[in-house]
Amino acid sequence: MIDGTTDTEYRIERLRHRLAHGDSAELGLHIEARANAVAVYGTVPDSECRDEILRAIEEELAGLPTRIDVMVASAHAEPRVEEL
Amino acid sequence: MTIRIAAVGDIHLGTGSQGTLRPMLASLQDCADVLLLAGDLTRHGTIDEALVVADELTDVPVPVVAVLGNHDYHGDRPQEIAALLAQRGVHVLEGSSVVLEVGGRRLGVAGVKGFGGGFAGRALEAFGEPELKVFAHKSAASAHGLRSALHQVATAGCDVRIALTHYSPVPDTLAGEPLEIYPFLGSYLLAQAIDEIGADLAVHGHAHSGSEQGMTNGGVRVRNVAQPLIRRSFVLFHLNGEQQDSNGRGEHAPESQPEQQEAVYQASV
Numbered sequence: 001m002i003d004g005t006t007d008t009e010y011r012i013e014r015l016r017h018r019l020a021h022g023d024s025a026e027l028g029l030h031i032e033a034r035a036n037a038v039a040v041y042g043t044v045p046d047s048e049c050r051d052e053i054l055r056a057i058e059e060e061l062a063g064l065p066t067r068i069d070v071m072v073a074s075a076h077a078e079p080r081v082e083e084l
Numbered sequence: 085m086t087i088r089i090a091a092v093g094d095i096h097l098g099t100g101s102q103g104t105l106r107p108m109l110a111s112l113q114d115c116a117d118v119l120l121l122a123g124d125l126t127r128h129g130t131i132d133e134a135l136v137v138a139d140e141l142t143d144v145p146v147p148v149v150a151v152l153g154n155h156d157y158h159g160d161r162p163q164e165i166a167a168l169l170a171q172r173g174v175h176v177l178e179g180s181s182v183v184l185e186v187g188g189r190r191l192g193v194a195g196v197k198g199f200g201g202g203f204a205g206r207a208l209e210a211f212g213e214p215e216l217k218v219f220a221h222k223s224a225a226s227a228h229g230l231r232s233a234l235h236q237v238a239t240a241g242c243d244v245r246i247a248l249t250h251y252s253p254v255p256d257t258l259a260g261e262p263l264e265i266y267p268f269l270g271s272y273l274l275a276q277a278i279d280e281i282g283a284d285l286a287v288h289g290h291a292h293s294g295s296e297q298g299m300t301n302g303g304v305r306v307r308n309v310a311q312p313l314i315r316r317s318f319v320l321f322h323l324n325g326e327q328q329d330s331n332g333r334g335e336h337a338p339e340s341q342p343e344q345q346e347a348v349y350q351a352s353v
Contacts, residue, residue: 042312043313046101048098079316081320084285
C-alpha cells in the first residue's frame, strides 16, 4: 500500500525527473523530504531557470508543504584571487 | 613571473543565454593570462546551445581552454560541439593537452572530461553485467587519457602544469553533495593519474553543491570551480611558475623573458 510518505518520495522523483529533462536540465538541486515538508534548495544559472523550477514545484508537489530556497548564481561578484 | 589563471565550470548556457557570458569576461584582459572552462558549457548538449557558447567565447582576449561535461554529451553530439568551439579558437581537450607561453613561462594544461566510478575503498569494479563493466572501463580509460595528457605536459617542460577535468578527482570537493551520488561525481583514478605524473593544480566542475577546496593524496591542490558553487564570473589563481612533483617538492622555473609571448600550440590532440 502506498502511504503518504512513499507517495511524497515518488512525487519528489517525478519532480527531479521533470527538472532533469526540462528546459533548465537541472540535476543539481537538493530535493528532499524533511519532517512533513519537501525542501528544495540550491543554485541555478539564471532567473528563467528558477521560474521554470518554481512552476514545476507548484505542479508536481501541489498540496505538499514546501520549503524553497533556490538562488540564482551571481556572475557579477568580483573574482576572488587565490595565491598558490 | 606569476601566471594568472581564471577558471569556471558549469556555466550551462541555453539558447536564450546570448549576451550573458560576454560581460562576465570583460575584465579578463586585465586580470588573467588564460581562461579554463571545466565543462557543462551547455544545458542539453545541443548544437544550438553550443553556438551560443561559441558566440560568447569569440574574441575573448586571453586563450580559452575547455573540457566538455556530461551535459555537453547529453545531445549525443560532443565531437561536433568540440569542433564548433575549436573553430572559434577554444582549445577543447579530451585526453590531450595544450602548452601556452605566458611571459616567458610555459603553462601546460592537460584535460579530460573524466567520468564517475567513485573513490578509493568505495569504487566501482569492472565485474558483473556488461553494462557495469562498460561503466568501470570508461572510468579507467578516462583516467588513462588524463595520465597521457599530463605526460605530454611534463615532457614539454612546462613551468606550471594544470589538470582540467569536469568530474572530480577527489571526494574533498564534493562535500555538500549527498554521499550516495559521489560515485557519479568523480573517480579516484583521476587523482591517481595526477599524482603519478604530477601537476601544480587540478581544477574541476560538476559538483554544484560541493566545496571549493581539496587535495589529492599526493598533495596536489584541487579546486571545484562550478559556477553555482563559486557564485561569481570566475575564480583567479596566481601561480608563481615553480614546478612541483606529486609530492609537492618544487623546482624553480627558468628566468622569465622580458617580452610577453602568447605563442600557442597543441602538444598533441
